[in-house]
Amino acid sequence: MPVTEADVVDALRPVQDPELRRSIVDLEMVRTIRVAGSHVDVQIALTVPGCPLKAEISGSVSAAVATLGGIDTVGVDFTVMTDEERETLRLGLHGDPAASAGTNPAHGHAEGRAIPFAEANSSTRVLLIASGKGGVGKSSVTTNLAVALSARGRDVALVDADVWGFSIPRMLGVSRPPTVIDDMLIPPEAHGVRCISMGFFADEDQPVIWRGPMLHKALEQFLTDVYWDEPDYLLVDLPPGTGDISISLAGFLPTAEMYVVTTPQPVAQRVAQRAAFMAEKVHLKVHGVIENMSWFTGDDGTTYELFGAGGGAELAELLEVPLIAQVPFVPSLREGADTGLPVAVDASTEIGAVFAEMARVVDVDLRPTKRRHRELRII
Numbered sequence: 423m424p425v426t427e428a429d430v431v432d433a434l435r436p437v438q439d440p441e442l443r444r445s446i447v448d449l450e451m452v453r454t455i456r457v458a459g460s461h462v463d464v465q466i467a468l469t470v471p472g473c474p475l476k477a478e479i480s481g482s483v484s485a486a487v488a489t490l491g492g493i494d495t496v497g498v499d500f501t502v503m504t505d506e507e508r509e510t511l512r513l514g515l516h517g518d519p520a521a522s523a524g525t526n527p528a529h530g531h532a533e534g535r536a537i538p539f540a541e542a543n544s545s546t547r548v549l550l551i552a553s554g555k556g557g558v559g560k561s562s563v564t565t566n567l568a569v570a571l572s573a574r575g576r577d578v579a580l581v582d583a584d585v586w587g588f589s590i591p592r593m594l595g596v597s598r599p600p601t602v603i604d605d606m607l608i609p610p611e612a613h614g615v616r617c618i619s620m621g622f623f624a625d626e627d628q629p630v631i632w633r634g635p636m637l638h639k640a641l642e643q644f645l646t647d648v649y650w651d652e653p654d655y656l657l658v659d660l661p662p663g664t665g666d667i668s669i670s671l672a673g674f675l676p677t678a679e680m681y682v683v684t685t686p687q688p689v690a691q692r693v694a695q696r697a698a699f700m701a702e703k704v705h706l707k708v709h710g711v712i713e714n715m716s717w718f719t720g721d722d723g724t725t726y727e728l729f730g731a732g733g734g735a736e737l738a739e740l741l742e743v744p745l746i747a748q749v750p751f752v753p754s755l756r757e758g759a760d761t762g763l764p765v766a767v768d769a770s771t772e773i774g775a776v777f778a779e780m781a782r783v784v785d786v787d788l789r790p791t792k793r794r795h796r797e798l799r800i801i
């Protein structure tokens with residue numbers, strides 16, 4: 423039986439757009455199909471010109487069509503969607519902001535789209551990673567925990583909420599900015615983690631000089647204008663301290679679980695305690711403490727407690743939450759952060775195993791026991 427156009431469409435159905443994570447057939451990206459004997463030509467409409475994933479799409483289209491019996495060669499060429507087509511695509515994927523506004527009066531936005539993660543029945547676990555002061559390793563922990571959760575097969579998204587001191591794109595090794603489809607941002611991915619950061623919109627050498635309301639708006643856009651597609655986890659790397667951003671986020675993400683990072687010395691632990699008090703004020707619950715830079719092991723095997731000892735355990739006891747991990751000080755962690763290859767990608771190393779275990783504790787031991795349900799309403 424000769425191959426028909428319908429056969430080609432069926433073969434292309436499992437091929438997904440790598441960024442939109444939907445079938446290219448459903449996304450109406452497959453435009454023309456021409457079968458001539460053992461040769462097939464397929465034309466694909468890219469969402470945006472210069473799509474960075476063009477080569478990848480071309481490869482998967484060719485491979486899918488070549489699985490059809492009797493087909494020897496496949497030609498793939500590209501066109502680009504029109505503005506109207508992009509708008510239709512965005513509305514199909516992301517909904518109409520005007521239609522969804524007001525569905526969640528407490529947390530939605532009057533003019534825009536409601537924040538999906540604010541819904542009580544959202545299937546996404548939101549983890550806010552906080553600390554009382556800067557430089558304790560929050561961003562390093564967030565990045566590596568995200569990578570380790572992804573390695574467990576979870577769908578993981580990461581918001582870099584440190585709008586002044588953004589560091590996630592570099593630490594995660596994301597090299598390209600988000601794709602923009604008709605005002606919808608598609609987050610780039612690295613090591614299985616999709617992320618958004620002010621770093622994509624600001625020059626690394628230029629300070630971000632925004633203040634309260636603009637920051638609030640920017641964070642809201644990180645949550646609403648980005649196509650997140652219901653991840654299992656949304657990790658948020660907070661800026662150090664207990665400022666405006668943390669308060670805005672608490673309002674946006676009322677079901678979030680907060681994790682506090684501290685170093686082992688008593689001073690740091692007292693400062694970290696402030697982050698926990700802030701959590702309480704904004705009605706968020708601290709779910710665990712992570713101690714970082716707990717010890718350093720020299721080449722001769724001697725262990726040094728460079729930053730004191732016991733801070734994590736004391737803070738955990740005070741807050742009546744578990745100390746979920748102690749992360750040693752290892753130079754490879756900093757190197758990995760600087761080169762965009764997080765240590766958690768390799769669970770066979772000692773430090774990789776620490777993050778794999780941290781991810782297991784979060785994913786298994788601290789999994790909420792009750793599914794969250796919308797409040798029952800009797801009408």
Ligand SMILES: Nc1ncnc2c1ncn2[C@@H]1O[C@H](COP(=O)(O)OP(=O)(O)OP(=O)(O)O)[C@@H](O)[C@H]1O
Pocket residue numbers: 553555556557558559560561562563584587589661662714715749750751752753754755756757759760
């Ligand atoms: N366990 C560790 N071992 C070695 N280096 C580490 C460790 N944790 C963090 N670092 C390094 O310490 C520095 C600060 O870490 P990081 O940027 O993650 O902290 P932060 O709390 O996010 O800081 P900020 O408050 O500036 O956002 C980085 O250079 C990082 O590579």
Ligand SMILES: [Mg+2]
Pocket residue numbers: 560561562584587589659
């Ligand atoms: Mg940081």
